[in-house]
Amino acid sequence: MQEYLFSGARILAPARAFDAVADLAVKDGVIVAPAELSSRAKKIDLKGKLIAPGFFDMHVHLREPGQTHKEDIASGTRAAAAGGFTGLLAMPNTDPPICSVEDFLQQQKLLAQKALIPVLQCVSLTQGREGKALNELMALRQAGVKALSDDGGTPQDEELMRRAMLAAKEAGLPIIDHCEDYSISRPGVMHEGAVSRRLGLPGQPRLAEERMVQRDIRLCRETGCRVHLQHLSSAGSVKMLRQARQEGLPISGEVMPHHLLFTDQDVEKYGVNAKMAPPLREESDRQALLEALCEGSISVLATDHAPHSQAEKALGMLKAPFGITGLEQAVALCLTLLYHSGKISLAELIKRFSCAPREILQMPQLSLEIGETAELTIIDLEQKHQLSLQNSCSKARNCPYEGMSCKGKPWAVFSQGRLLKTQELK
Numbered sequence: 001m002q003e004y005l006f007s008g009a010r011i012l013a014p015a016r017a018f019d020a021v022a023d024l025a026v027k028d029g030v031i032v033a034p035a036e037l038s039s040r041a042k043k044i045d046l047k048g049k050l051i052a053p054g055f056f057d058m059h060v061h062l063r064e065p066g067q068t069h070k071e072d073i074a075s076g077t078r079a080a081a082a083g084g085f086t087g088l089l090a091m092p093n094t095d096p097p098i099c100s101v102e103d104f105l106q107q108q109k110l111l112a113q114k115a116l117i118p119v120l121q122c123v124s125l126t127q128g129r130e131g132k133a134l135n136e137l138m139a140l141r142q143a144g145v146k147a148l149s150d151d152g153g154t155p156q157d158e159e160l161m162r163r164a165m166l167a168a169k170e171a172g173l174p175i176i177d178h179c180e181d182y183s184i185s186r187p188g189v190m191h192e193g194a195v196s197r198r199l200g201l202p203g204q205p206r207l208a209e210e211r212m213v214q215r216d217i218r219l220c221r222e223t224g225c226r227v228h229l230q231h232l233s234s235a236g237s238v239k240m241l242r243q244a245r246q247e248g249l250p251i252s253g254e255v256m257p258h259h260l261l262f263t264d265q266d267v268e269k270y271g272v273n274a275k276m277a278p279p280l281r282e283e284s285d286r287q288a289l290l291e292a293l294c295e296g297s298i299s300v301l302a303t304d305h306a307p308h309s310q311a312e313k314a315l316g317m318l319k320a321p322f323g324i325t326g327l328e329q330a331v332a333l334c335l336t337l338l339y340h341s342g343k344i345s346l347a348e349l350i351k352r353f354s355c356a357p358r359e360i361l362q363m364p365q366l367s368l369e370i371g372e373t374a375e376l377t378i379i380d381l382e383q384k385h386q387l388s389l390q391n392s393c394s395k396a397r398n399c400p401y402e403g404m405s406c407k408g409k410p411w412a413v414f415s416q417g418r419l420l421k422t423q424e425l426k
């Protein structure tokens with residue numbers, strides 16, 4: 001394998017509170033002392049750039065098997081690397097979904113063949129993702145599964161969820177939950193409020209999410225299960241999560257760039273590319289999400305990268321599927337919105353993208369020390385640019401970020417002994 005000497009970068013590793021300009025040497029994919037490199041080492045000048053522990057997106061839809069017209073393992077992981085991620089958690093709502101030990105082992109083989117960066121495969125909590133009968137969680141754990149989720153939905157039956165949490169607790173696995181009460185959310189296609197009324201579209205009230213957040217907190221307290229709340233969108237959810245964490249419950253939450261950037265008013269501008277679950281809500285919700293992320297009550301930034309074909313999105317607001325892409329844009333958007341605006345420090349931003357997801361998924365932290373496998377996200381902090389979907393690595397184009405101005409962008413990732421430069425991936 002190639003040897004590298006990365007020189008002149010600011011190295012920031014929150015796991016050991018390290019922040020300094022220093023050289024970083026890599027040999028056979030492992031961080032070594034610079035003196036150990038031979039004269040053949042490739043010298044890479046990273047003056048003005050940042051080296052961070054590899055970013056991990058814990059909410060991605062890769063669409064393979066079954067929906068490879070939207071995305072596949074190769075294109076999705078390439079988009080992730082181009083977006084600055086060295087790892088991701090793939091949701092199990094493929095076609096067919098990943099539900100059993102057998103499905104999981106088969107998917108592991110497919111991932112080993114096709115993925116550009118390491119992928120953790122999440123497995124469904126209930127059989128067939130139908131919310132009716134629990135999977136055998138202990139057997140899944142023994143097969144190497146790290147997380148469970150019926151994402152795209154959640155079991156509606158509280159008693160089933162209670163038993164799921166008891167079983168997950170026993171198996172030592174976190175439950176990652178998409179909080180939605182269908183009896184309230186359906187058939188809504190956007191947030192219920194003044195805008196949905198003006199557009200004459202069926203709305204989803206905040207209550208659809210908040211009822212399930214409330215349920216999950218109640219069951220987390222009852223069972224002691226590790227719970228992670230996906231894609232939070234409402235101020236009420238944020239308030240409950242903050243209180244639950246202050247109480248000391250083993251619960252965490254994530255937010256997506258689109259919920260930090262947009263409100264339901266943007267549905268008029270972006271149409272189907274602003275249709276996602278949960279929906280974009282109001283300015284007061286957006287402010288509450290920003291505040292919770294910056295203070296750490298929401299500890300994870302993730303994308304909910306949800307690719308769809310143009311034909312599917314062309315069905316219009318009522319019939320188009322929910323979801324937008326974001327793997328390639330999230331880091332640049334968050335650097336712009338959160339770091340360059342002074343809302344959050346770089347160390348805290350790195351915790352949201354790297355440290356917290358690893359902690360929830362019980363993966364080792366990356367401290368960028370000698371002897372550690374090099375898993376790096378390299379960022380050009382100051383570069384100004386406009387987002388463009390033209391050379392996107394993703395197969396999909398259902399993305400509202402085209403043309404947006406950003407400051408700071410992922411320059412490369414280092415993963416499995418290879419330097420993958422964003423420019424060369426596109």
Ligand SMILES: [Zn+2]
Pocket residue numbers: 151152153178230231277278
């Ligand atoms: Zn979801």
